[in-house]
Amino acid sequence: MAARPSTVGLQPQHLGSAVTQCPRNVVHPTSLSGSCPVAVDDETDDAVRANANTPWTHPPYCVVPKASGSDGKFCVFSASGFNLGSGISIIATPDTAASLVAAVQNPQPAWHARHHLAQRDRLPEPEQDHPGSGSTDKQRRPYAIVSIPGRGRGAVATRRIAQFETIMTSFPAVVADNVFFPEEDGGGPAEGRWLFQRALDQLADRQRFLGLARSKGPHVHAVEDVLRTNAFGITVNGRDAKGLYPEIARLNHACDPNAYGRFTKTDLALSAVATRDIVPGEEITISYLPLGMPTAYRARGLANWNFNCTCTLCSSPAAARAASDRRRERLVDILQAMYDEATEYGALVELTREFVDVVRTERLDAKVGEYFHAFMRIYHSFGDVESAFRYGQTALWYAETFADPEGGFCAGLRQDVRLLGQVLKERGSAEA
């Protein structure tokens, strides 16, 4: 059999869609025209800021961290009206804050979430500790926050939750650039603490923040500790940041979780989506680490949270854990063999079957989009457009369920599937 071409046929120029570029210079009086959000900082004239059509309800409070190199100025931007008045504080460069204006001003998700959040706010604490005690509110909301032995508080299902169902959606209270979290155990630039405190002080609903778990100890500023313990890694304006989603922060970690966090950048929402059916009374968990890591790697990653994982997989007999580790390591080997140019088509099909079996056994459904995207490209490199198209379609379905449907990965994949569909159609009409 002829060697596979080393590059796949779907070239980068076919992928993704056009993105409107907005200049993001800090605003001055002559740059207020047009629809692009404008960047403001603590030196922006008050009158200019008032006319800049930003959602910020407080003057930006800015510092230039000494350790941040060329990143320049970072400010706290607060918008009290965000998320039905819960508010948001963003610690970011003026440029990044400007890129978030549309998401912060986007009212629609807040309307979707109103029902969900209102239920949570109305439930009295003692009721929450008895999942399944059956109020109308609880029937609508599929989980309750309860005490979980050895894990503080957590969420348990109050009814059956179907695989792929969105269990909860949360909007951030704080978004903070990672420049202030250079080491996982504290010790970021001192200026960060001023910004953390200001971010909390300017938050409309501080109760949503206070009371969240801490794991670092008294040597770390309380706000920083809450962020380090509870925030999720997100990317905004191409920069790594932490997003604090107080409702989703109540989900404990499991190495074989039953839910997955889906971040959508257009509204900054984070949703927990069920990766399998969940029965009433079962704890709802997510993985704090990338899915599919073997035990030793997970232990290293979880050291950042200072807890000994008591999830079902970690508490299972050593033999069961070792078997899971072997399967997870096997996935890496199989994928490598699938990419290997010496692998022939028949072997590829066998490897694909084995891979899918292992993915099912390890319940890595949230990664099917990523895996099948790889299959799409590999089968395409063999000239098997039909299989490539089939894997692409499945990859897209899973990606749109567990990743941002508006994000770059889904957009590229959608384009690839469309192109493959076109090729098949053209082939069909040529053969007819």
Ligand SMILES: C[S@@+](CC[C@H](N)C(=O)[O-])C[C@H]1O[C@@H](n2cnc3c(N)ncnc32)[C@H](O)[C@@H]1O
């Ligand atoms: C993001 S919080 C999760 C909610 C937290 N249990 C609470 O009461 O708010 C993370 C903290 O929960 C606890 N935790 C989460 N998953 C755990 C697990 N699998 N085993 C033991 N403790 C866990 C740890 O104390 C960790 O620092």
